[in-house]
Amino acid sequence: MKNREAQLKAFGRLLDIMDDLREKCPWDRKQTLQSLRQLTIEETYELGDAILDNDLEEVKKELGDILLHIVFYAKIGSEKNAFDIADVTNAICEKLITRHPHIYGDVKADNEEEVKKNWEKIKLKEGNKNVLQGVPKSLPALVKATRIQEKVAGVGFDWENPEEVFEKVQEELAEFQEEITAENTLAMEAEFGDVLFSLINYARFLKINPENALEQTNKKFIKRFTYIETKAKELNKSITTLSIAEMNAFWEEAKNKQ
Incomplete structure (x- = not known):
């Protein structure tokens, strides 16, 4: 493994290259936060594909592409006198320290579930007006449902055990079948959504990532x-x-x- 000095040197090299590209390359000079947005989304999906394929060489390449985008956004931010890469890095450092009081404070958390619950409580204290405020509106529906359920579970709104959730799945399937029999198209769609939502919840209890x-x-x-x-x-x-x-x-x- 490379030592910390080599890692910092490599990151500094990327920052220097970004400075050069922003100054000298017509394409890079033209980019804005808005123009990079869709490209970043595409790069994130490409990383997701590489992870699913367990292609570590491709994961490395895609991480580089995403890191480039982060540096690019920070460069544009510095040009607007809004923030730079140091601000971005320090902000995430402070957030991680604040949200891990069981590491950097005196809070006790013996397992993953306790960590998640502490995390959601801290975010509410930080100024989130409600529990679901941090769920991006543009997330794909399957991922959004997963995040919604994780967040409400983090504040205690959850089922007691997987058996209860499976009963809910069966209940939603029965209601879906009733609407199919009644040939009620609008209700069928609504009930199908309930089936999917309950299945995603069941997957969460079984430690399965539905996406x-x-x-x-x-x-x-x-x-x-x-x-x-x-x-x-x-x-x-x-x-x-x-x-x-x-x-x-x-x-x-x-x-x-x-």
Whole structure:
């Protein structure tokens, strides 16, 4: 592992390069906080893909891209005399110290759940008007549901055990089925949302990350369906001409190869 001096030197090198790019490169000079926003979101998703693939070399590269964006935002902030990279770094340091009183203070926290509860209480003391204030509006719905549930659980609004949550899942499924039978489209959508929300809650109790779980299934499906397309090409056929029986046979082959 590199020592701290080497790490700081590497970070200083990145800051120097950022200064050069902002001064000399037409593209970099043109960028704003707003223009970088979508690019940052894309880079974050690319990091997420690398993590799911457990590709550590790619994780390293994507972390570099995100670090570049952080330095870029800080550079723009310094040009506006609003903040610089030192302000950004010191702010997160102070936040971490404040929110870890079991490390830097005299609060006791023996497990992860106690840490989370202390975290939410501290954030309310810091000025958050309500528990859910910190959940970004633009989060994907699945991730947002997870964060909502984690936050309210942090202040004690939670189920006692997984069995209770599973009963809620079954209850929501029954209500969903009732609306399907009644052919009530609007109510069906609402009840389906309740089913998803309850399943996400159940996943939380089972220590399953629902976003990761669903993305793994997405990747698995893509891989198997791509196998069907490959087999169709080997037969000089279009996938649209395959029967459902042929598709299912190739699907089973793909499963057995995994």
